[in-house]
Amino acid sequence: MKHLHLFLIAAILFCGNLVTRAQDNGVTLYFSAEEMPDLIKCLPPPPDTLGNDFANDIMHYMWGKQQRNDPERAALVFQDAVWNYDSLFAVFKVPFGLEITKEGTPEIYKLLINSLSTIDATRVKPKAFYHRKRPFERFHEHMLTRYEEVELSGEGSYPSGHSQRGYATALLLSEINPDNADTIMARGYMYGESRVIAGAHWQSDVDASRLCAAIGVSRLHTSPEFLTQLEKARNEFQWLTGKLAPTDDASQxxxxxxxxxxxxxxxxxxxxxxxxxxxxxxxxxxxxxxxxxxxxxxxxxxxxxxxxxxxxxxxxxxxxxxxxxxxxxxxxxxxxxxxxxxxxxxxxxxxxxxxxxxxxxxxxxxxxxxxxxxxxxxxxxxxxxxxxxxxxxxxxxxxxxxxxxxxxxxxxxxxxxxxxxxxxxxxxxxxxxxxxxxxxxxxxxxxxxxxxxxxxxxxxxxxxxx
CATH class of the missing domain: 3.30.1380.10 (Muramoyl-pentapeptide Carboxypeptidase; domain 2)
Incomplete structure (x- = not known):
């Protein structure tokens, strides 16, 4: 119980640090961490090590190890592992149909940065509360992305932060470009799979993270500031892709x-x-x-x-x-x-x-x-x-x-x-x-x-x- 309290205290301090860093970087949070849904109350607990659900996790871990033999899929795993927003947005360039950058798509970029920064904080409490051991730690095996091992060791596995970010990004981009929603969501789904293949997460971590992303995006829809920025992002996309045609009508x-x-x-x-x-x-x-x-x-x-x-x-x-x-x-x-x-x-x-x-x-x-x-x-x-x-x-x-x-x-x-x-x-x-x-x-x-x-x-x- 003492360790659990320490983990929760650390989580609270980390959430506060996220808010401070967001403010320092010029990010506007749509809600504070306290105003966002408490994922401990929303999510089921991770599977115990004796039931069928955990057996399913082990099967997916073995499946992920087999996927590492595919050079193209392994390359995507390394691409998806990079933990920064610009790299994440680059992943969606093809399915979204537009490169997302601070300079080239400022309204879309602002929506994503503010939204993801708001949602990111929600994962901290359940990670600390459950403090689930990661697959590579349990099996004492190396991850595909070995460089991540030191940073991830000892950090809770449930839910997956990468998967939550990737799926939330897919949900938001699908609202901006609904015509490509199928390919955008497929890439967001694959982004979570990459964490299983890497050995960083169990399948149940990733499944829960997709729910976390949906909960977070749903909460954002109650913010007038978010809805205003979403409309700006949609208009920017339509303009840049030629769907919002300018006019030569001077009658008004x-x-x-x-x-x-x-x-x-x-x-x-x-x-x-x-x-x-x-x-x-x-x-x-x-x-x-x-x-x-x-x-x-x-x-x-x-x-x-x-x-x-x-x-x-x-x-x-x-x-x-x-x-x-x-x-x-x-x-x-x-x-x-x-x-x-x-x-x-x-x-x-x-x-x-x-x-x-x-x-x-x-x-x-x-x-x-x-x-x-x-x-x-x-x-x-x-x-x-x-x-x-x-x-x-x-x-x-x-x-x-x-x-x-x-x-x-x-x-x-x-x-x-x-x-x-x-x-x-x-x-x-x-x-x-x-x-x-x-x-x-x-x-x-x-x-x-x-x-x-x-x-x-x-x-x-x-x-x-x-």
Whole structure:
């Protein structure tokens, strides 16, 4: 009993460590370990060593040893044994139909990382509670993946963490791409079998782990944050695989100046003064377009700020997909540093994708996002915001120099109280009238209830007929 208590204490500490590491890695857990189902209450105990169920485990262990003679199957066992998320996602590239990476599929990657990190913690308590001896330990034989033996020796076998991860991943990916659910789930099933063949787990460990995965994913479906991210992942998959077609229908868009007549336009991407250093594809005329709903809300912002002595100055609004594609081509050409000193002097040219400054999709393309600043009617000058539009760096973050939630200035020697206050004037007005901000750019705002959250438009930027 004393040993059992020690194991449970260790499990609790390990769960806390998982949460801490998840937070340190920028992972958002959908539920804490305490909020997830208690698998000790959900699972049957592992088979005792005298019954038919354990005899079945031994038969599958012997079957697994025979499978090691197949070079192709053995190779999969080594591939499936690698204990990190990126290697796990690579396993599903073919059945899922798309390579899953942090850079290439950010929404799918985020869903998987957050979901698996949440589910992972549930296996810890039953492992410690039952502390089942692994097959290679019981038979005093080497695993196929010998390098794992030291780490796995003494750790509970029931349930299997690898199998739980693999099956949970298959369940999640099947929701994103249901057309391939059969092959995705088959690979997830095989992922668990690999642990039997390796000698790391009994068959009953793996069977229980599939149940654990299903229980975990079911719990995730009660989280609004999970459901929102799942929808984003589905849309990303449909977009990347050509199932979510963009459109050239501009009928629901308006010229901003038709709705906000005194708005000042400085459409940077129609000029050469931008981070690319040339006019961007799709910007045929120096005009700004928005969906009707976003433009109406922007009019309310303009009326509000006009009473405070300001006009709006627009840098960019609707951005066609061909412009985003232009950014992608430019980003891949690391030799092009023409505008580096103007817009990204402190950012390595080859890190723009990794740091998120360039991406294959943009909220601007959905038509309800606008980049803007303030123009002082008294001085007839652009208001000093402590940084220029499209500056790649921390200085562009709304919280650089203060707390945007409270408006409190925190001096840092690089932005003045007045500059921070100016940013807050713009931000507060935008938020009051239905827009939302992002964490990276003080000038960037998107209509909260945007009318086309899943549509990426392709028509060029040019004056629309009324």
């Amino acid at each position: 868009f308006v010229n901003i100046t038709d709705v906000v007549p005194d708005a000042i336009l400085e459409i940077r991407y129609h000029s050469t003064y931008n981070f690319v250093g040339t006019r961007v594809d799709g910007y045929l005329e120096p005009v700004a377009l928005l969906t009707r709903q976003a433009a109406d809300s922007l009019r309310a912002v303009s009326d509000d700020l006009k009473q405070q002595g300001y006009r709006l100055k627009i840098f960019d609004a609707y951005r066609p997909q061909c412009a985003v594609d232009h950014f992608m081509r430019w980003g891949a050409d690391v030799s092009d540093t023409l505008m580096k000193s103007y817009f990204y002097p402190e950012v390595p040219r080859d890190s723009l994708f990794e740091l998120g400054y360039i991406a294959r999709r943009s909220g601007h393309t959905r038509g309800s996002t606008v980049d803007l600043t303030l123009f002082d009617m008294a001085t007839e000058k652009e208001v000093d915001m402590g940084g220029t539009f499209d500056w790649f760096g921390l200085e562009s973050h709304p919280d650089f120099g203060g707390n945007p939630e409270t408006g409190q200035y925190i001096g840092n020697g690089r932005i003045t109280a007045e500059q921070f206050h100016n940013r807050m004037i713009l931000r507060d007005a935008m938020l009051r009238h239905g827009f939302k901000a992002i964490d990276e750019e003080w000038w960037h705002f998107t209509l909260k209830n945007e009318p086309f959250p899943d549509t990426y438009f392709t028509f060029p930027v040019k004056q629309l007929s009324k």
